[in-house]
Amino acid sequence: MCGIVGFHGPDNVVADMIVGLTALQHRGQDAAGIATFDDSFHLHKGQGLVNDVFKPKHVKKLKGNIGIGHVRYTTQGANDSDLAQPFTTSYPFGLAMVHNGNVINFRDVAKRLHEKYHVLPKTTNDLELIMYTFASELRVKDLDHLSVVDIFDAVETTQELVKGAYATITMIAGHGLLAFTDPLGIRPLVLGRRDTPAGPVYAFASESTCFDYLDFEFVKNVGPGQAIFIDNNFQVHYKNPYASPKAFCAFEHIYFAREDSVIHGHLVARERVRLGKRLARKVVDAGLKPDMVIDVPSSGYFAASGLAEAIGVPYRRALVKNNHMGRSFIVPTQAGREDVVKKKLNPIREFVAGKKVAVVDDSIVRGTTSRRIVRLLREAGAAEVYFISSAPPIVSPCIYGIDMAMSTELIAANYSTEEICRYIEADKVIYQDLSDLEELFAEEKGHGGSCFACFSGKYPTGDVTHYLRHIQEERASHRGDKKKEKTSVSAKAPEPTEH
Numbered sequence: 001m002c003g004i005v006g007f008h009g010p011d012n013v014v015a016d017m018i019v020g021l022t023a024l025q026h027r028g029q030d031a032a033g034i035a036t037f038d039d040s041f042h043l044h045k046g047q048g049l050v051n052d053v054f055k056p057k058h059v060k061k062l063k064g065n066i067g068i069g070h071v072r073y074t075t076q077g078a079n080d081s082d083l084a085q086p087f088t089t090s091y092p093f094g095l096a097m098v099h100n101g102n103v104i105n106f107r108d109v110a111k112r113l114h115e116k117y118h119v120l121p122k123t124t125n126d127l128e129l130i131m132y133t134f135a136s137e138l139r140v141k142d143l144d145h146l147s148v149v150d151i152f153d154a155v156e157t158t159q160e161l162v163k164g165a166y167a168t169i170t171m172i173a174g175h176g177l178l179a180f181t182d183p184l185g186i187r188p189l190v191l192g193r194r195d196t197p198a199g200p201v202y203a204f205a206s207e208s209t210c211f212d213y214l215d216f217e218f219v220k221n222v223g224p225g226q227a228i229f230i231d232n233n234f235q236v237h238y239k240n241p242y243a244s245p246k247a248f249c250a251f252e253h254i255y256f257a258r259e260d261s262v263i264h265g266h267l268v269a270r271e272r273v274r275l276g277k278r279l280a281r282k283v284v285d286a287g288l289k290p291d292m293v294i295d296v297p298s299s300g301y302f303a304a305s306g307l308a309e310a311i312g313v314p315y316r317r318a319l320v321k322n323n324h325m326g327r328s329f330i331v332p333t334q335a336g337r338e339d340v341v342k343k344k345l346n347p348i349r350e351f352v353a354g355k356k357v358a359v360v361d362d363s364i365v366r367g368t369t370s371r372r373i374v375r376l377l378r379e380a381g382a383a384e385v386y387f388i389s390s391a392p393p394i395v396s397p398c399i400y401g402i403d404m405a406m407s408t409e410l411i412a413a414n415y416s417t418e419e420i421c422r423y424i425e426a427d428k429v430i431y432q433d434l435s436d437l438e439e440l441f442a443e444e445k446g447h448g449g450s451c452f453a454c455f456s457g458k459y460p461t462g463d464v465t466h467y468l469r470h471i472q473e474e475r476a477s478h479r480g481d482k483k484k485e486k487t488s489v490s491a492k493a494p495e496p497t498e499h
């Protein structure tokens with residue numbers, strides 16, 4: 001779930017870009033990069049957080065009134081500085097591109113590029129496939145008189161050829177800034193605008209929270225399959241979105257996006273409160289009478305407060321987060337994830353000692369966080385611990401840009417709820433029902449169609465059997481601590497049962 005931005009305005013854009021990328025840091029911690037253009041491309045990218053990668057000496061060199069940027073959470077290819085985005089290509093015109101998502105017909109696209117255009121991507125990052133497909137479609141146009149129709153035509157062919165999830169931003173040197181998404185619009189992308197005395201500044205970003213920091217006004221979502229082009233005269237051109245079904249990623253609302261972002265017209269924080277409230281019935285039906293509801297910081301907060309309100313039990317912040325630790329789930333190795341979880345959270349003993357505690361998190365994916373939290377709460381003297389997930393069990397790999405491609409890593413794909421309860425040593429585990437989530441996010445409630453593939457195994461892009469095998473092998477080959485990863489769940493958890 002990388003974060004992407006693109007800016008086009010009358011003055012240098014790099015300062016705004018750094019603010020925008022920092023606001024998207026929660027979407028990717030592996031690498032960061034920016035490309036700008038004045039009379040040539042200026043590119044700087046590297047491993048680490050935005051603050052670590054961009055020092056004043058780099059920022060000084062990133063000149064230009066147009067630029068694109070990226071924070072990476074590796075989901076295809078190695079976690080390596082050569083694969084950090086943006087990528088650039090010099091022909092035609094000079095293109096620089098960033099994307100969020102995953103291409104799922106990797107081999108077909110690579111084969112076609114090679115056979116038809118003699119293009120050989122340099123790396124295993126799937127962005128190259130989108131970029132070279134678009135570049136190849138563009139270069140057959142009349143390059144002396146390139147029109148917006150030509151650009152949108154190349155986008156449309158790219159969308160037909162490249163399958164999967166992708167929200168992209170492209171700089172076309174000497175022409176302008178282009179954004180487009182896959183036909184189902186699985187990943188979010190928004191357009192904003194700020195008026196200045198010198199003229200308007202336009203920005204694309206993965207999430208609207210960027211605009212709050214920069215005093216931009218939200219203009220619109222880049223809809224499923226839509227393309228938006230901002231030319232060098234700051235005229236905005238739209239290619240209409242597909243009328244076909246949409247499939248917005250439900251996990252963006254549950255975990256990935258920031259609480260203060262509005263995704264497809266819905267404030268993420270409010271959606272999380274609704275998810276928490278919806279869990280009340282299951283807590284009551286299970287006969288649980290907690291003394292307090294607590295959250296797992298950071299992403300469990302709004303669901304916890306919703307549940308507490310709905311069952312009339314006090315909410316307490318009883319787990320304190322070390323603000324210097326990032327997100328654990330998006331760390332690329334199991335050893336790294338365990339290390340972050342260990343250093344991240346500490347219980348307030350006085351609050352939980354002797355109490356029956358309902359602890360709410362947004363999700364249980366590999367079980368790394370939940371197991372540690374239950375143990376910490378017990379050591380702090382909690383009488384009983386109920387672990388409540390605002391997401392349903394995650395039973396199927398995500399192939400659209402979240403690094404949970406291997407079903408062996410997904411605890412709910414391998415164990416029943418009772419077994420998970422024993423494994424994390426809780427007194428009770430409660431998950432959101434998928435039917436409740438589907439109802440909350442139903443189309444008639446204005447959500448548009450959602451992708452629930454990780455909960456249901458139903459993939460909106462059609463038959464993906466072939467790709468599921470490919471991505472599992474691909475991710476396994478990039479695991480630094482592959483051996484440890486395989487044993488971390490299976491050695492400690494009970495034997496799997498049919499369910």
Ligand SMILES: O=P(O)(O)OC[C@H]1O[C@H](OP(=O)(O)OP(=O)(O)O)[C@H](O)[C@@H]1O
Binds near residue numbers: 299326330365366
């Ligand atoms: O079952 P697991 O494999 O541990 O994955 C799920 C956990 O990971 C995420 O937290 P993370 O630390 O990434 O981010 P947060 O601070 O936003 O909650 C999520 O919020 C859960 O707490």
Ligand SMILES: NC(=O)CC[C@H](N)C(=O)O
Binds near residue numbers: 075
């Ligand atoms: N999470 C993402 O969107 C990652 C984008 C791309 N697949 C990469 O690994 O760089």
Ligand SMILES: [Mg+2]
Binds near residue numbers: 297300361369
């Ligand atoms: Mg968390």
